[in-house]
Amino acid sequence: MRFEALGGSCHLLGVGLERGRLNRACAWVLEMHGRFSRFEPDSELSRFNSRAGEWVEVSSELGRMLHAALDGYRLSGGLVHAGVLGSMLAIGYSRPLRLGPTKTALEGAEPLPPLPELLQVEQGRARLRAGAGIDLGGIAKGWLADRLADELGENCLVNLGGDLFARGVGPVGDGWPVGLGGVTVLLSDQGAATSGTWRRAWAVGADRLHHLIDPRTGRPAVSDLAEVSVVATRAVDAEVHAKAALLLGSDRAPAYLAAHTHGWWLAPQAP
């Protein structure tokens, strides 16, 4: 089953799954999109961001995604930072890009404080530091792909906007054949994700902007890598490591990825 959600194309596959089950899974993803999109003013995430500075009651899903964001921050040594909403707005990414970017205000861009200083999460509630904002972005896609695959069945594949988890042995028993970096890889109980700077990119005068913010500068990342795809234990881990590797660049990414992942594809910037 294919459908659009979470800012991209989604694809659900399963061996022996009834159509009704896939329909319910699709409905769940669309519901999650509505609840955790920063572009929906009434979403749970937008309401949470709007109340920065105070403790806010959060759903189980939002609480777990915020925990995943903190885990991703630690796992990546601070490179994957969910507190980039201010930078996203500063580069003009304040609405879906199909509507076009808005006015930029990069003059005040500065390094982000550590995420644990901005975000506290406790059982059933969370608090953002005043002035901070969360963009769950790929963390949400990876986390949701992992959760949905857990629920959907023993042999299924969930691809939510490029972040995917392949559960079980696939259609013929040797893994799910997935495209990664121009080749087919067979995945079984593994996640995969891709991070890149060439999509969701636009130009403002002489500046080329894109959505991948480097928390060390608060600005769009400058890297000699254009795209990184990763296979890891879970989709959310693959998402975190792909983004971190892209920020590290081609010199340091291989060692980082060798320590954290099952495989990777590194594509350099076009000359």
Next chain:
Amino acid sequence: MRSLLLKTGATVLTLAAASAAAIHVSGHVKNAEAPLHPGVLGAPTAISTPARGKLSLSPAVRTSSVETVTSTYAS
């Protein structure tokens, strides 16, 4: 007489040991393609692919020539 017997025995024993060794070795021919050392678990292998970029996979991930059912992509 005793000296001759000892020499003959030693010769027979030597030839028997050599023959047994030859039979054993010919039954265990070395595989010229075998690695000299065991592979390191998890060590990535660089693979050149037709497109630009570089793919590295640990033994936990295999490539295939079958058609993909879906792809990971930057969004």
